[in-house]
Amino acid sequence: MSAIITVNPYETEEGWLNTELLWDEIEQFGVIVGARGVGKTYGWMDFSLDRGFDTIRDKYDFETLEEFEKLPEEMKLDFQFYYLRRTGTQAEAAAEDLMLEDFYIDFVNSLNEEILEKYDYYIEYTGSKKGPRKIYLVFREKEEKKKRIRKSILLGRIAALSMAEKIRGPGIPEIKIIIVDEFQAKKIGIIYPTNPQSLKIFTNQ
Numbered sequence: 001m002s003a004i005i006t007v008n009p010y011e012t013e014e015g016w017l018n019t020e021l022l023w024d025e026i027e028q029f030g031v032i033v034g035a036r037g038v039g040k041t042y043g044w045m046d047f048s049l050d051r052g053f054d055t056i057r058d059k060y061d062f063e064t065l066e067e068f069e070k071l072p073e074e075m076k077l078d079f080q081f082y083y084l085r086r087t088g089t090q091a092e093a094a095a096e097d098l099m100l101e102d103f104y105i106d107f108v109n110s111l112n113e114e115i116l117e118k119y120d121y122y123i124e125y126t127g128s129k130k131g132p133r134k135i136y137l138v139f140r141e142k143e144e145k146k147k148r149i150r151k152s153i154l155l156g157r158i159a160a161l162s163m164a165e166k167i168r169g170p171g172i173p174e175i176k177i178i179i180v181d182e183f184q185a186k187k188i189g190i191i192y193p194t195n196p197q198s199l200k201i202f203t204n205q
Contacts, residue, residue, distance in 0.1 A: 019047040041181050045081060046103055048177045049155060052077030053107040056153060065114040069149060076154035080174045083158045085181055091160040092129050094181070098158065099123045104137055118142060124152070131166045132159035 010018050017039035022030060032040050055078035061067040083098065085091040108121055119139040127133035135155045141148035154174075159167055161180070 017043040019043045023047065041179060042100065042103075044177060044179050045083070045098070045100075048079060048081040049077075049103045051176070052079040052081075052155065053104070055079050057107075057110075062111055062115075064112055065118065068112070068115050068151070071151055073150060074152050074154070076174060077156075078174050079176045080154070080172075081156035081177045081179060082172075082175045083156065083179045083181065085160050087162050088130060088160045091158055091163075095125060095133070095158055099135060099155075104155075107137075115139075119149075119151075125158070131163055132157055 009021055012018050015038075017032070019039070022032075056075060059078070060071055060075065062071075083091075083094070085094055104123075108116070118141060120142050121137065121139050124136045124138045125133045126136065134157050136152040137155055138153075139151045141150070157172075157175070
């Protein structure tokens with residue numbers, strides 16, 4: 001008797017969560033329950049930034065050093081994420097490891113070599129740790145001088161649900177994905193799925 005192989009559409013060939021499929025299926029929100037390390041958080045971060053960098057390539061000219069230095073000092077992706085944790089302490093801890101270099105290195109490597117020879121790049125958070133913070137990819141001149149040229153790109157934001165009263169003001173149309181990350185203690189008796197094949201996907205469809 002031949003074995004029946006079940007293909008899970010929510011898992012990519014590499015074994016990660018299929019965010020492209022979920023994006024097409026989710027109308028407003030989805031709840032994904034699963035173990036750590038299957039792409040629930042970083043999968044959506046990567047998805048958001050891939051789309052975001054596509055929007056900024058369409059908007060600005062990064063082809064040459066000359067054009068790069070004509071760009072505004074502050075730019076923003078038109079497809080951004082808002083990453084939320086339950087408490088401020090959790091959000092502050094999460095910020096330390098949230099922005100993997102893998103998320104933005106393809107964009108950096110696509111820049112002209114002359115740009116990378118002249119500029120360092122790094123991730124920068126702005127705002128108080130007690131409130132919502134913005135996340136930037138910053139390019140700054142390597143040469144030590146009184147005023148270095150600096151270009152920054154707003155990638156997204158991070159905050160905590162407990163900061164809700166501070167998250168107000170005009171709308172932010174660039175925010176396309178809101179990621180609410182929550183870890184449950186094992187003592188409540190839940191056995192977590194360990195791979196995308198057994199992830200529980202709930203949407204509002």
